[in-house]
Amino acid sequence: MKKAAMLMGALMLGGALGQAKGELEIFSWWAGDEGPALEALVKAYSAKYPGVEVKNATVTGGSGVNARAVLKTRMLGGDPPDSFQVHAGQELTGTWVAANRMDNLAALYKSEGWNSKFPKGVLDLISTKAGTWVVPVNVHRSNVMWFNPAKLKEWGVTAPKTWSEFLSTCTTLKAKGLEAPLALGENWTQHHLWESVALGVLGPTDYGRLWTRSLKMNDAKVVRVWDTFGKVLDCSNKDASGLSWQQAIDRVMGGQSAFNIMGDWAAGYMATTLKLEPGKGFGWAASPGTNGSFMLLADAFGLPKGVKNKTTVNNWLRLVGCKEGQDIFNPLKGSISARLDSDLSKYNTYSQSAARDFRTNKIVGSLVHGAVAKEAFMSQFATVMEIYLGGRSAKSASSAAEAIATQVSLGQ
Amino acid sequence: MAQIIQRSRTPRPRANFNQDRLWAMLVILPTVVFLGIFVYGFIGQTFYTSLTDWGKDSAQALALDPIKRFIGFENYRELFTGFIDVRFRQDLVNTFWFTLFFILGCLGLGLFMAMLLDQSPRGESFFRTLFLFPMSLSFIVTGTIWRWLLQPQGGLNQLPTAVGLPQGQFGWLTSRESIWNFNWQDLPFFTGLAVALVLAYITWNAVQAGMRSRAIIAGVSSAILLVWAIYFGRGATWIYPFPEMHGFNFAFIGIIMAAVWQLSGYTMALYLAGLRSVPEELREAARVDGATEGQIYRRVILPLLAPITLSAIIILGHISLKIFDLIFAMAGADNATTDVPALLMYLTTFRANQFSKGAAIASVLLVLVALIIVPYLSNQLRREKR
Numbered sequence: 001m002k003k004a005a006m007l008m009g010a011l012m013l014g015g016a017l018g019q020a021k022g023e024l025e026i027f028s029w030w031a032g033d034e035g036p037a038l039e040a041l042v043k044a045y046s047a048k049y050p051g052v053e054v055k056n057a058t059v060t061g062g063s064g065v066n067a068r069a070v071l072k073t074r075m076l077g078g079d080p081p082d083s084f085q086v087h088a089g090q091e092l093t094g095t096w097v098a099a100n101r102m103d104n105l106a107a108l109y110k111s112e113g114w115n116s117k118f119p120k121g122v123l124d125l126i127s128t129k130a131g132t133w134v135v136p137v138n139v140h141r142s143n144v145m146w147f148n149p150a151k152l153k154e155w156g157v158t159a160p161k162t163w164s165e166f167l168s169t170c171t172t173l174k175a176k177g178l179e180a181p182l183a184l185g186e187n188w189t190q191h192h193l194w195e196s197v198a199l200g201v202l203g204p205t206d207y208g209r210l211w212t213r214s215l216k217m218n219d220a221k222v223v224r225v226w227d228t229f230g231k232v233l234d235c236s237n238k239d240a241s242g243l244s245w246q247q248a249i250d251r252v253m254g255g256q257s258a259f260n261i262m263g264d265w266a267a268g269y270m271a272t273t274l275k276l277e278p279g280k281g282f283g284w285a286a287s288p289g290t291n292g293s294f295m296l297l298a299d300a301f302g303l304p305k306g307v308k309n310k311t312t313v314n315n316w317l318r319l320v321g322c323k324e325g326q327d328i329f330n331p332l333k334g335s336i337s338a339r340l341d342s343d344l345s346k347y348n349t350y351s352q353s354a355a356r357d358f359r360t361n362k363i364v365g366s367l368v369h370g371a372v373a374k375e376a377f378m379s380q381f382a383t384v385m386e387i388y389l390g391g392r393s394a395k396s397a398s399s400a401a402e403a404i405a406t407q408v409s410l411g412q
Numbered sequence: 413m414a415q416i417i418q419r420s421r422t423p424r425p426r427a428n429f430n431q432d433r434l435w436a437m438l439v440i441l442p443t444v445v446f447l448g449i450f451v452y453g454f455i456g457q458t459f460y461t462s463l464t465d466w467g468k469d470s471a472q473a474l475a476l477d478p479i480k481r482f483i484g485f486e487n488y489r490e491l492f493t494g495f496i497d498v499r500f501r502q503d504l505v506n507t508f509w510f511t512l513f514f515i516l517g518c519l520g521l522g523l524f525m526a527m528l529l530d531q532s533p534r535g536e537s538f539f540r541t542l543f544l545f546p547m548s549l550s551f552i553v554t555g556t557i558w559r560w561l562l563q564p565q566g567g568l569n570q571l572p573t574a575v576g577l578p579q580g581q582f583g584w585l586t587s588r589e590s591i592w593n594f595n596w597q598d599l600p601f602f603t604g605l606a607v608a609l610v611l612a613y614i615t616w617n618a619v620q621a622g623m624r625s626r627a628i629i630a631g632v633s634s635a636i637l638l639v640w641a642i643y644f645g646r647g648a649t650w651i652y653p654f655p656e657m658h659g660f661n662f663a664f665i666g667i668i669m670a671a672v673w674q675l676s677g678y679t680m681a682l683y684l685a686g687l688r689s690v691p692e693e694l695r696e697a698a699r700v701d702g703a704t705e706g707q708i709y710r711r712v713i714l715p716l717l718a719p720i721t722l723s724a725i726i727i728l729g730h731i732s733l734k735i736f737d738l739i740f741a742m743a744g745a746d747n748a749t750t751d752v753p754a755l756l757m758y759l760t761t762f763r764a765n766q767f768s769k770g771a772a773i774a775s776v777l778l779v780l781v782a783l784i785i786v787p788y789l790s791n792q793l794r795r796e797k798r
Contacts, residue, residue: 065745065763068762068763069758069762069763072474072762072765073762075474076474078476094470095470095473095474095765096474098470098471098473099470099471099472099473099474099475099476099478100471100475100476101474101475101476186744186746186747187744187746187747187748188746238583238586239564239565239583239586240586241585241586241747241749242563242564242583242585242586243564305476374470375470375763375764375765376467376470376764376765376766378763378764379759379760379763379764380496380764382746382748382759383496383497383498383499383748385748386498386499386748387498389588390588400495400496403495403496404496407496408470409470
């Protein structure tokens with residue numbers, strides 16, 4: 001007993017020492033291409049608060065597939081990182097806020113005056129009735145169609161404006177010997193394509209109603225989404241599930257395919273890694289039927305309950321949310337600022353056009369990237385996709401989606 | 413362990429409870445305690461979790477002190493009969509085929525290599541090391557290498573171009589095709605058929621050995637089971653309400669190749685040891701009797717290798733049931749055509765936050781592995797006692 005008490009004492013002392021030194025552990029999945037953006041932000045933090053030692057805890061894996069599992073084991077084990085990256089939307093509110101694991105940041109928003117600096121569409125994603133929970137650091141657009149302008153000219157086609165126009169363009173291109181006019185990659189990029197098709201077929205209002213459950217997943221309108229999706233899939237390459245999203249982009253740039261639907265991190269890949277000039281080397285348009293809508297996903301940082309030193313974390317959040325911090329981070333990351341007042345001159349041509357759309361378009365949230373549906377639905381959507389790909393039956397896919405939505409009580 | 417249990421069972425006078433035994437118990441106590449907590453305790457906790465609703469309510473899934481309600485075998489019912497858990501059932505079928513071909517491949521290739529090396533060719537030790545070497549790699553390394561080899565545009569598909577043939581088109585890991593599709597509702601039929609065949613085999617053996625009562629019992633049960641399987645086992649709506657097709661996915665061929673590549677060296681080593689332990693006298697005696705080399709292998713050596721085959725099947729079988737890392741590295745966790753229950757468990761638990769359902773999948777896996785391991789262990793223990 002005595003020994004146990006001494007051990008506890010030693011542990012508490014250790015904790016106290018850690019606090020005195022001032023440590024800040026930032027948990028994210030930003031490594032590789034995205035690493036420098038985070039490092040720049042950390043550097044800015046260290047310059048402002050030199051006494052604090054920043055620990056960069058990164059778990060690699062696109063879209064946080066591995067990081068989220070590690071985060072959950074840490075949180076369940078009672079060892080929360082000081083601040084962790086999370087997708088704004090249901091991935092935050094449906095998982096962490098619902099479990100009462102986050103501190104309310106409403107006071108911080110008030111003191112920094114952020115409630116008027118972020119657009120309402122973003123604030124809706126990160127707030128519940130009880131409060132505001134994270135600070136968004138960036139915004140990506142999901143519904144973008146990429147192409148190679150020179151190649152399109154060669155084939156004599158233009159970027160289609162609707163999905164039916166897309167399908168006729170697809171037929172034209174197939175007649176010209178292009179086997180797979182649409183480039184597609186591994187599983188999640190197929191889900192990514194689905195959400196663009198859904199937004200294009202349903203329009204922003206009905207698309208939004210899907211997630212509040214006022215439009216049933218097995219409604220005739222949604223069955224039509226699956227039908228269209230199937231026809232679009234017929235335009236794509238057969239080796240899709242073996243390709244990363246970068247390889248799918250490579251197909252388009254190499255002229256083996258004409259179009260690719262991907263989030264606008266693809267712009268960063270094409271501009272930085274492939275060294276193509278935005279607008280000349282690669283072109284873009286809103287994915288068919290979604291002009292005027294901005295399907296967003298946003299990364300954000302919050303303050304988990306039970307962290308040792310709230311002040312250092314709050315300082316971090318202040319930096320993440322301020323105009324300077326966002327304009328340091330986003331040009332390097334290839335995303336745009338979540339704020340309405342960022343300095344557009346610091347961004348490249350693509351990002352400027354995205355930022356203009358962000359300020360004027362109707363904002364909707366992405367399914368695949370955690371904005372609109374809780375993780376239980378998001379993860380099991382893969383099963384729905386399997387059911388569809390297995391039998392190509394729009395009816396059974398949509399009734400499976402409806403069954404899962406009911407089972408996980410989506411939208412509550 | 414076994415010896416100690418054995419000794420404690422032999423009757424001894426009480427006075428024999430001496431210092432020696434006390435020491436022995438003290439020494440073994442920490443192991444027992446740690447095993448009890450960290451193996452059996454956690455198995456018990458996982459099983460209990462699988463009987464709760466932890467994760468069904470997202471507000472409770474990751475709460476600091478989640479409320480878990482006891483719901484009995486509901487999770488298991490959903491896994492086997494729920495409309496949306498179709499993936500789990502396909503995964504079980506996948507595991508079955510994977511295990512079958514993986515074990516057959518390893519045994520066949522391992523035996524073949526061992527027989528080659530048994531001829532004591534020149535550079536035998538070099539080849540032995542060469543064949544055994546893949547086993548020293550981790551599944552992650554194997555998986556990554558084979559992932560590259562099996563890329564649609566690369567590796568194996570490029571091989572034909574070396575001799576002027578057109579490039580291969582097979583989607584090793586990406587194929588969506590499958591064969592041997594069967595209706596999940598026919599599962600009782602196939603199970604009944606398999607058991608009936610085993611019983612028929614027992615009957616045949618009993619008839620040969622002249623054991624009449626045994627032959628009658630086994631024969632009659634086999635016939636009853638067969639009739640039941642044919643009349644009630646097909647299209648069984650009590651198993652599952654809708655017809656649901658499952659089969660062998662072609663995408664698994666690549667995974668099986670990689671797994672066989674990695675572990676056939678191991679079965680080779682087992683078989684080689686077995687071959688070397690067959691006394692030369694036996695072979696010579698067979699030769700004197702006029703047996704050809706082929707007959708010596710078939711009639712003398714292979715029967716002697718049966719115990720080795722059994723241990724190899726046990727070891728390979730439990731590896732294949734638990735396989736996770738190889739597929740994770742080769743095809744990723746999301747590729748449903750190459751999915752297995754262990755991967756689904758990970759996705760269900762850590763992506764979908766359905767902790768209790770993940771625990772249920774884990775428990776099903778444990779039962780499957782136990783079905784292989786426990787008879788083997790009890791057999792070993794019995795043999796040691798003798």
